[in-house]
Amino acid sequence: MNNEIQLLSDHIANQIAAGEVIQRPASAVKEMLENAIDAHATEIQLIIKDAGKELIQVIDNGCGMSVTDARMSFERHATSKIRHIEDLFKIRTMGFRGEALASIAAVAKVEMKTRRHDSDMGTRICIEATSVLLQEPCAMVPGTNLMIKNLFYNIPARRHFLKSNTTELRHIWDEFSRVALANPQVSFRFRNNGEEQKYLEAGNLKTRIVGLLGNNYEKNMVPVEEETALLRIRGFIGKPESATKTRGMQFFFINNRFIRSPYLNHAITTAFEGLIAKESFPFYVLMLETDPAKVDVNVHPTKQEVKFDDDRLMYTYLSAAVKHALARYNIAPSLDFTLNPQITQLPAVNFPLTEQQTRQTEKGYLYNTFSQKNQAHIIDPKNSVQHWKELYAITQKPADVVTPVSEGAALHPEAAASATTQGHSLLIQDSLLITTVKSGLMLINIRRAQERICYDRLAQQQGTVAAQKLLFPVTCELPPADAVLLQEILPELQQSGFDMSGFGQHTFVIQAVPAGLPAGEERSVLDEMLDQLKHTAALDTSLRTEKLRKRLAKRMAGHITGMTTPEQQQLLIDELFSCTMPEYAPDGKKIFTLISKEALEDML
Numbered sequence: 001m002n003n004e005i006q007l008l009s010d011h012i013a014n015q016i017a018a019g020e021v022i023q024r025p026a027s028a029v030k031e032m033l034e035n036a037i038d039a040h041a042t043e044i045q046l047i048i049k050d051a052g053k054e055l056i057q058v059i060d061n062g063c064g065m066s067v068t069d070a071r072m073s074f075e076r077h078a079t080s081k082i083r084h085i086e087d088l089f090k091i092r093t094m095g096f097r098g099e100a101l102a103s104i105a106a107v108a109k110v111e112m113k114t115r116r117h118d119s120d121m122g123t124r125i126c127i128e129a130t131s132v133l134l135q136e137p138c139a140m141v142p143g144t145n146l147m148i149k150n151l152f153y154n155i156p157a158r159r160h161f162l163k164s165n166t167t168e169l170r171h172i173w174d175e176f177s178r179v180a181l182a183n184p185q186v187s188f189r190f191r192n193n194g195e196e197q198k199y200l201e202a203g204n205l206k207t208r209i210v211g212l213l214g215n216n217y218e219k220n221m222v223p224v225e226e227e228t229a230l231l232r233i234r235g236f237i238g239k240p241e242s243a244t245k246t247r248g249m250q251f252f253f254i255n256n257r258f259i260r261s262p263y264l265n266h267a268i269t270t271a272f273e274g275l276i277a278k279e280s281f282p283f284y285v286l287m288l289e290t291d292p293a294k295v296d297v298n299v300h301p302t303k304q305e306v307k308f309d310d311d312r313l314m315y316t317y318l319s320a321a322v323k324h325a326l327a328r329y330n331i332a333p334s335l336d337f338t339l340n341p342q343i344t345q346l347p348a349v350n351f352p353l354t355e356q357q358t359r360q361t362e363k364g365y366l367y368n369t370f371s372q373k374n375q376a377h378i379i380d381p382k383n384s385v386q387h388w389k390e391l392y393a394i395t396q397k398p399a400d401v402v403t404p405v406s407e408g409a410a411l412h413p414e415a416a417a418s419a420t421t422q423g424h425s426l427l428i429q430d431s432l433l434i435t436t437v438k439s440g441l442m443l444i445n446i447r448r449a450q451e452r453i454c455y456d457r458l459a460q461q462q463g464t465v466a467a468q469k470l471l472f473p474v475t476c477e478l479p480p481a482d483a484v485l486l487q488e489i490l491p492e493l494q495q496s497g498f499d500m501s502g503f504g505q506h507t508f509v510i511q512a513v514p515a516g517l518p519a520g521e522e523r524s525v526l527d528e529m530l531d532q533l534k535h536t537a538a539l540d541t542s543l544r545t546e547k548l549r550k551r552l553a554k555r556m557a558g559h560i561t562g563m564t565t566p567e568q569q570q571l572l573i574d575e576l577f578s579c580t581m582p583e584y585a586p587d588g589k590k591i592f593t594l595i596s597k598e599a600l601e602d603m604l
């Protein structure tokens with residue numbers, strides 16, 4: 001019988017590993033940037049061409065490698081970061097599997113130049129599909145210069161499945177942003193297709209956030225800063241009013257490593273409960289530091305998942321820290337301390353502290369809340385009683401609108417002039433219009449009716465939406481990944497009445513907006529649009545235009561005032577019923593309902 005089992009060649013083994021570690025240009029960017037950070041670089045340059053498909057290059061001024069290390073670094077399981085298995089548990093650096101460079105070398109053409117600070121010469125090494133083609137001495141400044149060309153050139157199926165340049169570029173921006181935020185002490189430069197996209201000076205976290213994401217973040221965020229013997233958290237959270245409709249701008253790091261954790265994200269958002277709308281997401285950049293032995297980040301090389309010894313402690317701690325920050329900056333109404341036995345029973349809370357640790361942290365707000373009995377945070381909605389009062393209060397209406405229903409045509413439906421409209425109308429709390437019709441009563445949701453009317457108007461104008469010139473053009477600086485997207489949807493925006501153009505790398509100037517859009521809302525409409533499209537960038541243009549139109553209609557409708565006179569009410573009804581689909585708002589919600597005379601009579 002023949003033997004069938006063979007050892008995989010290094011090249012095949014590396015290609016398989018690459019499938020896990022390097023999925024797209026952005027994964028290579030991440031690995032290379034992290035290696036540069038691990039090498040203690042203080043200046044890092046990222047250069048890409050064709051969204052990383054043609055070239056990804058990272059130049060750093062870190063420690064560099066010796067001649068032997070330069071060669072070794074491309075071997076699988078070659079790492080300078082792990083010597084013993086215990087190292088895995090206390091590792092603070094980011095790369096730790098010794099697989100990245102080997103994987104990259106299996107699926108791309110690689111050229112690396114590297115020089116240690118204590119040697120006079122550097123080493124240049126060229127590798128293609130795991131084979132070393134050349135290694136020679138070279139002259140260069142200390143540090144490492146790694147170039148990856150034609151990623152997946154030898155795996156056409158993978159290369160074929162790369163997404164559009166816009167999508168791949170956005171992924172690269174995401175990775176770049178994470179590494180740049182986690183390392184504000186390092187300066188970064190990012191060039192794409194020969195143009196400088198971003199230069200970030202070394203600084204602190206605040207200057208880094210503003211430098212990376214835009215000036216408007218400066219006034220919209222408050223610091224978070226807490227320390228206990230076990231955990232330290234610092235960073236910034238957005239003020240509630242800056243919350244957006246999708247969860248784009250949320251960054252959470254544990255021991256300087258970007259982490260995705262729905263569980264901990266929940267902890268943070270809970271702290272905002274009652275302060276932001278249900279479907280919106282607060283901005284945050286939070287850095288949690290803890291004993292690395294208590295976190296297992298090595299669950300999967302790229303999935304960015306974590307496991308903790310004590311999840312619930314982490315959850316409570318995070319939520320408390322965010323609430324504290326909100327309260328300290330007078331954003332949350334008040335903090336209340338009420339019993340939460342679950343927390344006081346957590347083993348970690350009763351962790352014996354050394355005398356020195358106790359002294360160090362006993363003044364801390366969070367230490368107190370965790371270590372004293374029966375204390376946890378909740379924000380008490382004290383004003384709930386107030387809400388009920390308001391609900392029952394009788395509001396005064398302008399005299400010409402208060403037409404008691406009993407005297408109106410409601411009891412005499414035949415008196416109504418037409419089948420649908422032209423009855424007597426009454427407005428309830430500015431939100432509901434009640435009008436009499438032949439067969440009974442019609443209840444109209446005013447806001448939705450206005451949305452429908454605005455939407456139809458925008459749709460009719462198709463491509464020729466009237467624009468209104470702004471007195472003062474508005475300049476918007478956007479986070480880089482958003483700018484890429486905006487550039488792509490610029491034509492649709494123009495069709496919808498926005499007159500705007502790029503101005504520098506990530507800045508746009510709005511000259512005109514669709515007529516009817518309230519002043520001062522240019523930027524927020526744009527942000528909303530981008531938020532909406534972020535997860536649906538693959539939509540075709542007509543679907544995007546549709547989305548944009550819906551958004552605009554909502555905004556415009558939100559600002560229509562003066563529905564007080566019977567004429568205005570009648571106009572609304574007339575306009576609504578000349579729309580294409582008077583029954584439903586653009587988002588599909590019902591605009592009006594009919595209550596038949598019989599149903600009304602049955603009520604009594």
Ligand code: ADP
Nearest residue numbers: 035039073079080095096097098099100101144
């Ligand atoms: P890991 O980072 O998990 O150790 P990599 O494959 O990413 O594995 O890198 C292998 C080794 O190559 C690293 O452990 C490090 O010693 C060296 N190395 C990689 N990139 C650099 C760099 N930019 N500067 C200095 N050394 C580097």
Ligand code: MG
Nearest residue numbers: 035095096100
């Ligand atoms: Mg690495």
